[in-house]
Amino acid sequence: MLLCWLALLLVRVAENETGQTWGHLRRVLDRLQVGIHQTKHGEVWQTSRMDKEHIELFEMLKIKAPPRFLAIPRPLKDPPGL
Numbered sequence: 001m002l003l004c005w006l007a008l009l010l011v012r013v014a015e016n017e018t019g020q021t022w023g024h025l026r027r028v029l030d031r032l033q034v035g036i037h038q039t040k041h042g043e044v045w046q047t048s049r050m051d052k053e054h055i056e057l058f059e060m061l062k063i064k065a066p067p068r069f070l071a072i073p074r075p076l077k078d079p080p081g082l
Contacts, residue, residue: 042073
């Protein structure tokens with residue numbers, strides 16, 4: 001029950017800070033996605049490009065926008081010649 005109450009509180013805070021409905025906020029945030037790409041060194045996690053509406057939303061909410069790359073694996077070995 002507490003989790004549901006906290007979720008509703010979060011929704012109301014987001015609506016009050018932005019002046020937008022939760023339905024609109026959800027549609028904007030649904031466009032922000034994460035792609036997971038397999039490489040020989042591991043997985044690369046990359047977010048979709050943020051448009052002007054995403055940037056404005058994160059600024060209104062006073063939260064840090066996600067970075068373009070969430071995870072980049074380190075190569076297992078140094079390339080030849082280094």
